[in-house]
Amino acid sequence: MSESLRIAIAQQNFLVGDVANNVSKIISIAEQARDELQADLVLFPELSLTGYPPEDLLLRPGLQHRVLDGLDRLMEVTGIAMLVGYPEVTEDGQFNSAGLIHDGEIHAVYRKQYLPNYSVFDEVRYFHEGTEAAVFDLKGVSCAISICEDMWHPGVMAQAAEAGAQLMLNLNASPFHIHKWQEREAAMRDRLEEAALPIVYCNLVGGQDELVFDGQSFVMAADGTVTQRGESCAEGLYLAEFETGDQIKPVPARIVEPLSLEASVYKVLVLGTRDYIEKNGFKGVVIGLSGGIDSALTLAIAVDAIGPERVEGVRMPSRYTADMSLEDAELQARVQRVECHTIAIEPAFNVFLDLLKDDLEDKPWDTTEENIQARCRGVLLMAQSNKKHKMVLTTGNKSEMAVGYCTLYGDMAGGYAPIKDVPKLLVYRLANYRNSLSAVIPQRVIERPPSAELAPDQKDSDSLPPYEVLDAVLEMYVEDDMCVEDIVAEGFDEEVVSRVAQLVMRNEYKRRQAPPGVRISRKAFGRDRRYPITSGYK
Numbered sequence: 001m002s003e004s005l006r007i008a009i010a011q012q013n014f015l016v017g018d019v020a021n022n023v024s025k026i027i028s029i030a031e032q033a034r035d036e037l038q039a040d041l042v043l044f045p046e047l048s049l050t051g052y053p054p055e056d057l058l059l060r061p062g063l064q065h066r067v068l069d070g071l072d073r074l075m076e077v078t079g080i081a082m083l084v085g086y087p088e089v090t091e092d093g094q095f096n097s098a099g100l101i102h103d104g105e106i107h108a109v110y111r112k113q114y115l116p117n118y119s120v121f122d123e124v125r126y127f128h129e130g131t132e133a134a135v136f137d138l139k140g141v142s143c144a145i146s147i148c149e150d151m152w153h154p155g156v157m158a159q160a161a162e163a164g165a166q167l168m169l170n171l172n173a174s175p176f177h178i179h180k181w182q183e184r185e186a187a188m189r190d191r192l193e194e195a196a197l198p199i200v201y202c203n204l205v206g207g208q209d210e211l212v213f214d215g216q217s218f219v220m221a222a223d224g225t226v227t228q229r230g231e232s233c234a235e236g237l238y239l240a241e242f243e244t245g246d247q248i249k250p251v252p253a254r255i256v257e258p259l260s261l262e263a264s265v266y267k268v269l270v271l272g273t274r275d276y277i278e279k280n281g282f283k284g285v286v287i288g289l290s291g292g293i294d295s296a297l298t299l300a301i302a303v304d305a306i307g308p309e310r311v312e313g314v315r316m317p318s319r320y321t322a323d324m325s326l327e328d329a330e331l332q333a334r335v336q337r338v339e340c341h342t343i344a345i346e347p348a349f350n351v352f353l354d355l356l357k358d359d360l361e362d363k364p365w366d367t368t369e370e371n372i373q374a375r376c377r378g379v380l381l382m383a384q385s386n387k388k389h390k391m392v393l394t395t396g397n398k399s400e401m402a403v404g405y406c407t408l409y410g411d412m413a414g415g416y417a418p419i420k421d422v423p424k425l426l427v428y429r430l431a432n433y434r435n436s437l438s439a440v441i442p443q444r445v446i447e448r449p450p451s452a453e454l455a456p457d458q459k460d461s462d463s464l465p466p467y468e469v470l471d472a473v474l475e476m477y478v479e480d481d482m483c484v485e486d487i488v489a490e491g492f493d494e495e496v497v498s499r500v501a502q503l504v505m506r507n508e509y510k511r512r513q514a515p516p517g518v519r520i521s522r523k524a525f526g527r528d529r530r531y532p533i534t535s536g537y538k
Protein backbone atom coordinates (compact mmCIF):
# COMPACT_ATOMS: atom_id res chain seq x y z
CA MET A 1 0.00 0.00 0.00
CA SER A 2 1.45 3.36 -1.03
CA GLU A 3 1.72 6.16 1.50
CA SER A 4 -0.73 9.04 1.54
CA LEU A 5 0.00 12.76 1.42
CA ARG A 6 -2.71 14.92 2.98
CA ILE A 7 -3.07 18.56 1.90
CA ALA A 8 -5.78 20.84 3.23
CA ILE A 9 -7.07 23.48 0.81
CA ALA A 10 -8.07 26.57 2.77
CA GLN A 11 -10.58 28.39 0.54
CA GLN A 12 -11.07 31.37 2.83
CA ASN A 13 -12.33 34.97 2.95
CA PHE A 14 -9.85 37.56 4.21
CA LEU A 15 -10.24 41.30 4.88
CA VAL A 16 -7.80 43.48 2.98
CA GLY A 17 -5.39 45.28 5.29
CA ASP A 18 -6.51 43.51 8.48
CA VAL A 19 -3.28 41.57 8.88
CA ALA A 20 -3.63 40.74 12.58
CA ASN A 21 -7.08 39.18 12.21
CA ASN A 22 -6.12 37.48 8.96
CA VAL A 23 -3.18 35.85 10.74
CA SER A 24 -5.44 34.75 13.59
CA LYS A 25 -7.76 33.16 11.06
CA ILE A 26 -4.85 31.41 9.32
CA ILE A 27 -3.68 29.98 12.65
CA SER A 28 -7.19 28.77 13.53
CA ILE A 29 -7.63 27.12 10.12
CA ALA A 30 -4.17 25.53 10.29
CA GLU A 31 -4.92 24.05 13.71
CA GLN A 32 -8.25 22.73 12.42
CA ALA A 33 -6.50 21.15 9.42
CA ARG A 34 -3.94 19.57 11.75
CA ASP A 35 -6.31 18.32 14.44
CA GLU A 36 -9.44 17.40 12.48
CA LEU A 37 -8.07 16.47 9.05
CA GLN A 38 -4.63 15.22 10.11
CA ALA A 39 -3.25 17.23 7.18
CA ASP A 40 0.48 17.41 6.49
CA LEU A 41 0.18 20.85 4.92
CA VAL A 42 -2.49 23.54 4.61
CA LEU A 43 -2.52 25.67 1.46
CA PHE A 44 -3.86 29.24 1.62
CA PRO A 45 -4.75 31.72 -1.16
CA GLU A 46 -2.52 34.41 -2.67
CA LEU A 47 -1.52 37.27 -0.32
CA SER A 48 -3.57 35.69 2.43
CA LEU A 49 -1.88 37.78 5.14
CA THR A 50 -2.95 41.08 3.62
CA GLY A 51 -5.98 40.09 1.60
CA TYR A 52 -6.19 40.73 -2.15
CA PRO A 53 -5.78 43.22 -3.71
CA PRO A 54 -4.16 45.45 -1.08
CA GLU A 55 -3.47 48.13 -3.72
CA ASP A 56 -1.61 51.19 -2.39
CA LEU A 57 -1.56 49.81 1.14
CA LEU A 58 1.51 48.01 -0.24
CA LEU A 59 3.26 51.38 -0.41
CA ARG A 60 2.88 51.97 3.33
CA PRO A 61 5.81 50.84 5.50
CA GLY A 62 3.35 50.19 8.32
CA LEU A 63 1.78 47.33 6.38
CA GLN A 64 5.12 45.54 6.09
CA HIS A 65 5.72 45.85 9.83
CA ARG A 66 2.38 44.12 10.42
CA VAL A 67 3.25 41.41 7.88
CA LEU A 68 6.53 40.68 9.66
CA ASP A 69 4.74 40.50 13.00
CA GLY A 70 2.21 38.14 11.43
CA LEU A 71 4.91 35.85 10.07
CA ASP A 72 6.46 35.68 13.55
CA ARG A 73 3.10 34.56 14.94
CA LEU A 74 2.70 31.92 12.24
CA MET A 75 6.09 30.44 13.07
CA GLU A 76 4.76 29.59 16.52
CA VAL A 77 2.32 27.04 15.03
CA THR A 78 3.55 23.46 15.33
CA GLY A 79 2.62 20.11 13.87
CA ILE A 80 1.61 21.22 10.39
CA ALA A 81 3.23 22.97 7.44
CA MET A 82 1.54 26.12 6.10
CA LEU A 83 1.91 27.63 2.64
CA VAL A 84 0.80 31.26 2.88
CA GLY A 85 0.95 34.28 0.60
CA TYR A 86 2.33 37.66 1.68
CA PRO A 87 4.14 40.73 0.32
CA GLU A 88 7.88 40.27 0.87
CA VAL A 89 10.11 43.34 1.04
CA THR A 90 13.79 42.71 0.28
CA GLU A 91 16.83 44.74 -0.73
CA ASP A 92 15.88 43.93 -4.32
CA GLY A 93 12.35 45.28 -3.96
CA GLN A 94 8.91 43.99 -3.02
CA PHE A 95 7.66 40.61 -4.22
CA ASN A 96 4.34 38.81 -4.26
CA SER A 97 5.57 35.77 -2.36
CA ALA A 98 4.51 32.50 -0.80
CA GLY A 99 6.32 31.02 2.15
CA LEU A 100 6.42 27.47 3.48
CA ILE A 101 6.23 27.85 7.25
CA HIS A 102 6.80 24.88 9.52
CA ASP A 103 7.82 24.55 13.17
CA GLY A 104 9.35 27.97 13.64
CA GLU A 105 11.00 28.47 10.25
CA ILE A 106 10.30 29.65 6.74
CA HIS A 107 11.70 26.69 4.82
CA ALA A 108 11.07 27.90 1.26
CA VAL A 109 10.00 31.13 -0.41
CA TYR A 110 8.58 31.44 -3.90
CA ARG A 111 8.28 34.80 -5.67
CA LYS A 112 5.60 35.26 -8.30
CA GLN A 113 7.11 35.44 -11.78
CA TYR A 114 4.22 36.68 -13.93
CA LEU A 115 2.67 39.90 -12.65
CA PRO A 116 -0.72 40.64 -14.24
CA ASN A 117 -1.04 44.21 -15.42
CA TYR A 118 -4.32 44.19 -17.36
CA SER A 119 -8.04 44.26 -16.71
CA VAL A 120 -8.52 44.67 -12.93
CA PHE A 121 -4.88 43.86 -12.12
CA ASP A 122 -2.09 46.35 -11.46
CA GLU A 123 0.66 44.29 -9.86
CA VAL A 124 3.56 45.84 -11.79
CA ARG A 125 2.87 49.02 -9.80
CA TYR A 126 3.84 47.24 -6.59
CA PHE A 127 5.95 44.14 -7.21
CA HIS A 128 9.12 42.93 -8.86
CA GLU A 129 9.13 39.67 -10.81
CA GLY A 130 10.61 36.52 -9.35
CA THR A 131 12.77 34.29 -11.52
CA GLU A 132 13.32 30.97 -9.77
CA ALA A 133 11.40 27.83 -8.94
CA ALA A 134 10.83 26.87 -5.33
CA VAL A 135 10.63 23.14 -4.62
CA PHE A 136 10.42 21.55 -1.18
CA ASP A 137 10.09 18.03 0.20
CA LEU A 138 6.87 17.01 1.92
CA LYS A 139 6.81 13.41 3.14
CA GLY A 140 9.12 12.41 0.32
CA VAL A 141 7.17 14.28 -2.38
CA SER A 142 8.84 17.16 -4.20
CA CYS A 143 6.28 19.99 -4.21
CA ALA A 144 6.57 23.17 -6.28
CA ILE A 145 4.95 26.52 -5.53
CA SER A 146 3.31 28.87 -8.01
CA ILE A 147 1.07 31.91 -7.61
CA CYS A 148 -2.05 32.60 -9.69
CA GLU A 149 -0.94 34.28 -12.96
CA ASP A 150 2.14 32.05 -13.16
CA MET A 151 -0.07 29.20 -14.30
CA TRP A 152 -1.71 31.19 -17.09
CA HIS A 153 1.60 31.36 -18.98
CA PRO A 154 4.05 28.79 -20.31
CA GLY A 155 7.29 28.33 -18.41
CA VAL A 156 6.74 28.08 -14.67
CA MET A 157 5.33 24.54 -14.82
CA ALA A 158 8.21 23.30 -16.97
CA GLN A 159 10.71 25.11 -14.75
CA ALA A 160 9.27 23.37 -11.68
CA ALA A 161 9.47 19.96 -13.35
CA GLU A 162 13.09 20.58 -14.29
CA ALA A 163 13.75 21.35 -10.61
CA GLY A 164 12.40 17.91 -9.73
CA ALA A 165 8.83 18.74 -8.76
CA GLN A 166 6.22 15.98 -8.62
CA LEU A 167 3.26 18.09 -7.47
CA MET A 168 2.29 21.75 -8.12
CA LEU A 169 0.69 23.85 -5.38
CA ASN A 170 -0.91 27.03 -6.71
CA LEU A 171 -2.06 29.95 -4.53
CA ASN A 172 -4.75 32.09 -6.15
CA ALA A 173 -6.78 35.26 -5.96
CA SER A 174 -8.75 34.75 -9.16
CA PRO A 175 -11.83 37.00 -9.38
CA PHE A 176 -15.12 35.93 -10.89
CA HIS A 177 -16.50 36.71 -14.27
CA ILE A 178 -19.02 34.70 -16.24
CA HIS A 179 -17.46 31.40 -17.41
CA LYS A 180 -14.28 32.05 -15.40
CA TRP A 181 -14.23 28.59 -13.82
CA GLN A 182 -13.98 26.97 -17.26
CA GLU A 183 -11.15 29.33 -18.20
CA ARG A 184 -9.20 28.45 -15.05
CA GLU A 185 -9.43 24.72 -15.56
CA ALA A 186 -8.62 25.04 -19.27
CA ALA A 187 -5.51 27.09 -18.42
CA MET A 188 -4.33 24.41 -16.00
CA ARG A 189 -4.77 21.72 -18.66
CA ASP A 190 -2.62 23.82 -20.99
CA ARG A 191 0.14 23.76 -18.36
CA LEU A 192 -0.05 19.98 -18.15
CA GLU A 193 1.18 19.87 -21.74
CA GLU A 194 4.49 21.28 -20.43
CA ALA A 195 4.79 18.95 -17.45
CA ALA A 196 2.36 16.27 -16.31
CA LEU A 197 2.20 17.19 -12.62
CA PRO A 198 -0.95 17.06 -10.50
CA ILE A 199 -2.11 20.55 -9.52
CA VAL A 200 -3.71 21.77 -6.30
CA TYR A 201 -5.47 25.08 -7.05
CA CYS A 202 -6.48 27.07 -3.95
CA ASN A 203 -8.59 30.14 -4.69
CA LEU A 204 -9.65 33.05 -2.52
CA VAL A 205 -13.33 33.61 -1.75
CA GLY A 206 -15.13 36.83 -0.81
CA GLY A 207 -15.98 40.33 -1.98
CA GLN A 208 -13.49 43.18 -2.17
CA ASP A 209 -15.08 46.41 -3.43
CA GLU A 210 -15.95 45.61 -7.08
CA LEU A 211 -14.24 42.24 -7.20
CA VAL A 212 -15.72 38.97 -6.02
CA PHE A 213 -13.54 35.89 -5.58
CA ASP A 214 -15.71 32.85 -6.04
CA GLY A 215 -13.53 30.04 -4.70
CA GLN A 216 -14.19 26.82 -6.65
CA SER A 217 -10.75 25.54 -5.70
CA PHE A 218 -9.88 22.22 -7.32
CA VAL A 219 -7.44 19.36 -7.68
CA MET A 220 -6.41 18.24 -11.17
CA ALA A 221 -4.67 14.97 -11.96
CA ALA A 222 -1.72 14.81 -14.32
CA ASP A 223 -4.02 13.73 -17.16
CA GLY A 224 -6.21 16.84 -16.80
CA THR A 225 -9.04 15.18 -14.89
CA VAL A 226 -10.58 17.25 -12.11
CA THR A 227 -10.69 14.94 -9.10
CA GLN A 228 -12.04 17.43 -6.56
CA ARG A 229 -13.77 20.82 -6.68
CA GLY A 230 -14.92 23.14 -3.90
CA GLU A 231 -18.01 25.24 -3.46
CA SER A 232 -18.75 28.50 -5.24
CA CYS A 233 -18.94 31.66 -3.10
CA ALA A 234 -18.47 29.85 0.21
CA GLU A 235 -15.57 29.25 2.53
CA GLY A 236 -14.33 25.72 2.85
CA LEU A 237 -11.50 23.59 4.17
CA TYR A 238 -11.07 20.65 1.83
CA LEU A 239 -8.81 17.65 2.33
CA ALA A 240 -6.97 16.53 -0.79
CA GLU A 241 -5.23 13.16 -0.50
CA PHE A 242 -2.52 11.84 -2.80
CA GLU A 243 -1.09 8.39 -3.31
CA THR A 244 2.68 8.70 -3.18
CA GLY A 245 4.07 5.59 -4.82
CA ASP A 246 5.92 5.68 -8.12
CA GLN A 247 3.44 8.30 -9.31
CA ILE A 248 1.68 11.05 -7.37
CA LYS A 249 -2.03 10.49 -7.86
CA PRO A 250 -4.88 12.47 -6.27
CA VAL A 251 -7.49 10.37 -4.53
CA PRO A 252 -10.90 11.22 -6.03
CA ALA A 253 -13.03 13.25 -3.66
CA ARG A 254 -16.17 15.39 -3.79
CA ILE A 255 -16.60 17.34 -7.02
CA VAL A 256 -19.07 20.20 -6.59
CA GLU A 257 -20.83 20.60 -9.93
CA PRO A 258 -20.67 24.11 -11.43
CA LEU A 259 -23.78 26.25 -11.14
CA SER A 260 -25.87 27.54 -14.02
CA LEU A 261 -24.97 30.99 -15.32
CA GLU A 262 -27.90 32.61 -13.51
CA ALA A 263 -27.22 30.80 -10.24
CA SER A 264 -23.51 31.60 -10.28
CA VAL A 265 -24.06 35.28 -11.05
CA TYR A 266 -26.75 35.61 -8.40
CA LYS A 267 -24.54 34.04 -5.73
CA VAL A 268 -21.71 36.39 -6.68
CA LEU A 269 -24.00 39.43 -6.47
CA VAL A 270 -25.19 38.37 -3.02
CA LEU A 271 -21.66 37.67 -1.76
CA GLY A 272 -20.24 40.91 -3.14
CA THR A 273 -23.06 42.96 -1.64
CA ARG A 274 -22.87 41.19 1.72
CA ASP A 275 -19.12 41.60 2.06
CA TYR A 276 -19.19 45.27 1.07
CA ILE A 277 -21.82 45.94 3.73
CA GLU A 278 -20.28 43.79 6.45
CA LYS A 279 -16.61 44.58 5.87
CA ASN A 280 -17.37 48.32 5.88
CA GLY A 281 -19.44 48.08 9.05
CA PHE A 282 -22.83 49.32 7.84
CA LYS A 283 -25.86 48.67 10.06
CA GLY A 284 -28.09 48.05 7.06
CA VAL A 285 -29.18 49.40 3.71
CA VAL A 286 -31.85 51.64 2.21
CA ILE A 287 -33.30 51.04 -1.26
CA GLY A 288 -35.63 53.21 -3.31
CA LEU A 289 -38.42 50.90 -4.46
CA SER A 290 -39.91 52.05 -7.74
CA GLY A 291 -41.97 48.98 -8.49
CA GLY A 292 -39.66 48.22 -11.41
CA ILE A 293 -37.52 45.21 -12.19
CA ASP A 294 -34.15 46.73 -11.22
CA SER A 295 -35.11 47.79 -7.70
CA ALA A 296 -36.98 44.51 -7.24
CA LEU A 297 -33.87 42.47 -8.05
CA THR A 298 -31.69 44.73 -5.90
CA LEU A 299 -34.09 44.26 -2.99
CA ALA A 300 -33.94 40.48 -3.34
CA ILE A 301 -30.13 40.54 -3.43
CA ALA A 302 -29.97 42.74 -0.34
CA VAL A 303 -32.38 40.58 1.65
CA ASP A 304 -30.52 37.42 0.71
CA ALA A 305 -27.24 39.12 1.61
CA ILE A 306 -27.98 40.51 5.08
CA GLY A 307 -31.55 39.54 6.02
CA PRO A 308 -34.83 41.49 5.84
CA GLU A 309 -34.47 43.12 9.25
CA ARG A 310 -31.50 45.17 8.02
CA VAL A 311 -33.08 46.26 4.73
CA GLU A 312 -35.40 49.25 4.40
CA GLY A 313 -37.41 50.19 1.33
CA VAL A 314 -38.70 53.65 0.46
CA ARG A 315 -41.42 54.36 -2.09
CA MET A 316 -41.17 57.88 -3.50
CA PRO A 317 -44.06 58.44 -5.91
CA SER A 318 -44.45 61.41 -8.19
CA ARG A 319 -47.33 62.63 -10.35
CA TYR A 320 -46.19 60.13 -12.98
CA THR A 321 -45.99 57.03 -10.79
CA ALA A 322 -48.52 54.40 -11.81
CA ASP A 323 -50.70 52.80 -9.16
CA MET A 324 -49.39 49.38 -10.18
CA SER A 325 -45.84 50.55 -9.39
CA LEU A 326 -46.83 51.47 -5.85
CA GLU A 327 -48.73 48.22 -5.44
CA ASP A 328 -45.87 46.08 -6.72
CA ALA A 329 -43.28 47.84 -4.56
CA GLU A 330 -45.47 47.30 -1.50
CA LEU A 331 -45.96 43.65 -2.39
CA GLN A 332 -42.21 43.06 -2.82
CA ALA A 333 -41.51 44.55 0.60
CA ARG A 334 -44.31 42.59 2.27
CA VAL A 335 -43.32 39.26 0.73
CA GLN A 336 -39.71 39.75 1.80
CA ARG A 337 -40.69 41.09 5.27
CA VAL A 338 -38.90 44.39 4.68
CA GLU A 339 -39.88 47.62 6.38
CA CYS A 340 -41.17 50.01 3.75
CA HIS A 341 -42.56 53.52 3.95
CA THR A 342 -43.68 56.14 1.48
CA ILE A 343 -42.49 59.71 0.95
CA ALA A 344 -44.17 61.50 -1.96
CA ILE A 345 -41.79 63.77 -3.85
CA GLU A 346 -44.51 66.06 -5.26
CA PRO A 347 -44.07 68.79 -2.59
CA ALA A 348 -40.30 68.92 -3.08
CA PHE A 349 -40.65 68.80 -6.86
CA ASN A 350 -43.06 71.72 -6.80
CA VAL A 351 -40.69 73.74 -4.64
CA PHE A 352 -37.88 73.24 -7.13
CA LEU A 353 -40.13 74.14 -10.05
CA ASP A 354 -41.14 77.31 -8.24
CA LEU A 355 -37.53 78.21 -7.40
CA LEU A 356 -36.55 77.74 -11.03
CA LYS A 357 -39.66 79.21 -12.66
CA ASP A 358 -37.83 82.21 -14.10
CA ASP A 359 -35.21 79.95 -15.67
CA LEU A 360 -37.66 77.32 -16.88
CA GLU A 361 -40.39 79.67 -18.05
CA ASP A 362 -41.42 79.37 -21.70
CA LYS A 363 -39.08 76.44 -22.23
CA PRO A 364 -40.42 72.99 -23.16
CA TRP A 365 -40.45 70.17 -20.64
CA ASP A 366 -37.33 67.98 -21.06
CA THR A 367 -34.82 65.97 -19.07
CA THR A 368 -34.30 68.96 -16.76
CA GLU A 369 -37.63 68.37 -15.02
CA GLU A 370 -37.15 64.61 -15.17
CA ASN A 371 -33.77 64.84 -13.45
CA ILE A 372 -35.15 67.15 -10.74
CA GLN A 373 -37.53 64.37 -9.74
CA ALA A 374 -34.72 61.82 -9.60
CA ARG A 375 -32.61 64.21 -7.52
CA CYS A 376 -35.46 64.79 -5.08
CA ARG A 377 -35.41 61.04 -4.51
CA GLY A 378 -31.63 61.02 -4.13
CA VAL A 379 -31.81 63.68 -1.41
CA LEU A 380 -34.47 61.73 0.48
CA LEU A 381 -32.55 58.46 0.32
CA MET A 382 -29.30 60.06 1.45
CA ALA A 383 -31.11 61.71 4.36
CA GLN A 384 -32.35 58.27 5.42
CA SER A 385 -28.80 56.97 5.09
CA ASN A 386 -27.25 59.75 7.16
CA LYS A 387 -29.80 59.69 9.95
CA LYS A 388 -30.11 55.90 10.25
CA HIS A 389 -26.48 55.00 9.46
CA LYS A 390 -27.59 52.76 6.63
CA MET A 391 -26.02 52.67 3.18
CA VAL A 392 -28.05 53.44 0.08
CA LEU A 393 -27.96 50.73 -2.56
CA THR A 394 -28.45 52.12 -6.05
CA THR A 395 -30.44 50.10 -8.56
CA GLY A 396 -29.02 50.98 -11.99
CA ASN A 397 -28.01 48.21 -14.40
CA LYS A 398 -25.12 48.05 -16.89
CA SER A 399 -27.23 48.89 -19.93
CA GLU A 400 -28.35 52.15 -18.31
CA MET A 401 -24.91 53.00 -16.96
CA ALA A 402 -23.36 52.43 -20.37
CA VAL A 403 -25.50 54.97 -22.23
CA GLY A 404 -26.07 57.42 -19.37
CA TYR A 405 -29.75 56.56 -18.90
CA CYS A 406 -29.45 57.55 -15.25
CA THR A 407 -29.32 60.77 -13.25
CA LEU A 408 -26.18 62.03 -11.63
CA TYR A 409 -26.93 62.91 -7.96
CA GLY A 410 -30.32 61.25 -8.44
CA ASP A 411 -30.77 57.51 -8.93
CA MET A 412 -26.95 57.25 -9.03
CA ALA A 413 -26.66 58.59 -5.46
CA GLY A 414 -25.61 55.86 -3.04
CA GLY A 415 -22.82 53.77 -1.62
CA TYR A 416 -22.94 50.54 -3.62
CA ALA A 417 -24.49 49.37 -6.89
CA PRO A 418 -25.15 45.61 -6.79
CA ILE A 419 -26.34 45.25 -10.42
CA LYS A 420 -24.06 47.89 -11.95
CA ASP A 421 -22.43 45.27 -14.23
CA VAL A 422 -25.62 43.34 -15.06
CA PRO A 423 -27.09 44.01 -18.53
CA LYS A 424 -30.84 44.56 -18.64
CA LEU A 425 -31.70 41.25 -20.28
CA LEU A 426 -29.70 39.41 -17.63
CA VAL A 427 -31.61 41.35 -14.97
CA TYR A 428 -34.77 39.62 -16.20
CA ARG A 429 -33.09 36.22 -16.25
CA LEU A 430 -31.85 36.72 -12.69
CA ALA A 431 -35.31 37.81 -11.54
CA ASN A 432 -36.80 34.63 -12.97
CA TYR A 433 -34.02 32.57 -11.39
CA ARG A 434 -34.63 34.14 -7.97
CA ASN A 435 -38.35 33.48 -8.30
CA SER A 436 -37.57 29.83 -9.03
CA LEU A 437 -36.20 29.58 -5.49
CA SER A 438 -39.16 31.41 -3.94
CA ALA A 439 -41.52 33.93 -5.48
CA VAL A 440 -40.35 37.37 -4.30
CA ILE A 441 -40.69 39.48 -7.47
CA PRO A 442 -44.25 39.96 -8.78
CA GLN A 443 -44.70 38.54 -12.26
CA ARG A 444 -46.24 41.81 -13.41
CA VAL A 445 -42.94 43.55 -12.66
CA ILE A 446 -41.12 41.12 -14.93
CA GLU A 447 -43.67 41.34 -17.74
CA ARG A 448 -44.52 45.06 -17.91
CA PRO A 449 -42.48 47.39 -20.20
CA PRO A 450 -39.73 49.14 -18.19
CA SER A 451 -40.18 52.84 -17.47
CA ALA A 452 -38.42 55.54 -15.45
CA GLU A 453 -41.85 57.14 -14.84
CA LEU A 454 -40.48 60.68 -15.02
CA ALA A 455 -42.85 61.84 -17.77
CA PRO A 456 -46.37 60.95 -18.96
CA ASP A 457 -46.64 57.37 -20.32
CA GLN A 458 -42.86 57.13 -20.47
CA LYS A 459 -41.14 53.90 -21.55
CA ASP A 460 -37.43 53.07 -21.81
CA SER A 461 -38.01 52.28 -25.49
CA ASP A 462 -38.85 55.95 -26.09
CA SER A 463 -35.20 56.84 -25.48
CA LEU A 464 -33.28 53.63 -26.11
CA PRO A 465 -33.15 50.86 -28.70
CA PRO A 466 -34.87 47.63 -27.65
CA TYR A 467 -32.76 45.95 -24.97
CA GLU A 468 -32.30 42.92 -27.22
CA VAL A 469 -30.43 45.22 -29.60
CA LEU A 470 -28.83 47.53 -27.02
CA ASP A 471 -27.32 44.76 -24.90
CA ALA A 472 -25.89 42.98 -27.94
CA VAL A 473 -24.29 46.18 -29.24
CA LEU A 474 -22.93 47.07 -25.80
CA GLU A 475 -21.34 43.67 -25.36
CA MET A 476 -19.48 44.05 -28.63
CA TYR A 477 -18.56 47.70 -28.12
CA VAL A 478 -17.69 47.69 -24.40
CA GLU A 479 -16.51 44.16 -23.64
CA ASP A 480 -15.07 43.14 -27.01
CA ASP A 481 -13.76 46.62 -28.02
CA MET A 482 -15.24 46.24 -31.49
CA CYS A 483 -15.48 49.38 -33.64
CA VAL A 484 -18.73 50.67 -35.09
CA GLU A 485 -17.97 49.34 -38.57
CA ASP A 486 -17.36 45.82 -37.33
CA ILE A 487 -20.57 45.82 -35.26
CA VAL A 488 -22.55 47.03 -38.27
CA ALA A 489 -21.00 44.21 -40.27
CA GLU A 490 -22.59 41.81 -37.77
CA GLY A 491 -25.99 42.95 -39.05
CA PHE A 492 -26.86 45.91 -36.81
CA ASP A 493 -28.22 49.26 -38.01
CA GLU A 494 -25.42 51.79 -38.48
CA GLU A 495 -27.38 54.71 -37.06
CA VAL A 496 -28.27 52.74 -33.92
CA VAL A 497 -24.71 51.50 -33.39
CA SER A 498 -23.20 54.96 -33.91
CA ARG A 499 -25.64 56.52 -31.44
CA VAL A 500 -24.97 53.86 -28.81
CA ALA A 501 -21.21 54.28 -29.22
CA GLN A 502 -21.51 58.06 -28.86
CA LEU A 503 -23.61 57.69 -25.72
CA VAL A 504 -21.08 55.32 -24.16
CA MET A 505 -18.18 57.69 -24.79
CA ARG A 506 -20.14 60.81 -23.80
CA ASN A 507 -21.21 59.43 -20.42
CA GLU A 508 -17.82 58.44 -19.06
CA TYR A 509 -18.02 61.41 -16.68
CA LYS A 510 -21.16 59.99 -15.09
CA ARG A 511 -19.66 56.56 -14.56
CA ARG A 512 -16.61 58.07 -12.87
CA GLN A 513 -18.96 59.41 -10.20
CA ALA A 514 -20.98 56.24 -9.77
CA PRO A 515 -20.64 54.03 -6.68
CA PRO A 516 -18.71 50.77 -6.96
CA GLY A 517 -20.61 47.61 -7.77
CA VAL A 518 -20.11 43.89 -8.28
CA ARG A 519 -18.10 42.92 -11.35
CA ILE A 520 -19.49 39.90 -13.23
CA SER A 521 -18.31 40.49 -16.81
CA ARG A 522 -14.95 40.36 -18.54
CA LYS A 523 -14.98 44.15 -18.70
CA ALA A 524 -16.91 46.15 -16.16
CA PHE A 525 -17.07 49.92 -15.85
CA GLY A 526 -14.51 50.90 -13.23
CA ARG A 527 -11.25 49.03 -12.68
CA ASP A 528 -11.51 47.22 -16.02
CA ARG A 529 -12.20 50.08 -18.37
CA ARG A 530 -10.31 53.36 -18.06
CA TYR A 531 -11.27 55.80 -20.78
CA PRO A 532 -10.54 59.54 -20.77
CA ILE A 533 -13.45 61.85 -20.02
CA THR A 534 -12.02 64.57 -22.24
CA SER A 535 -11.38 63.03 -25.63
CA GLY A 536 -11.55 63.86 -29.31
CA TYR A 537 -11.88 60.19 -30.25
CA LYS A 538 -15.01 59.55 -32.30
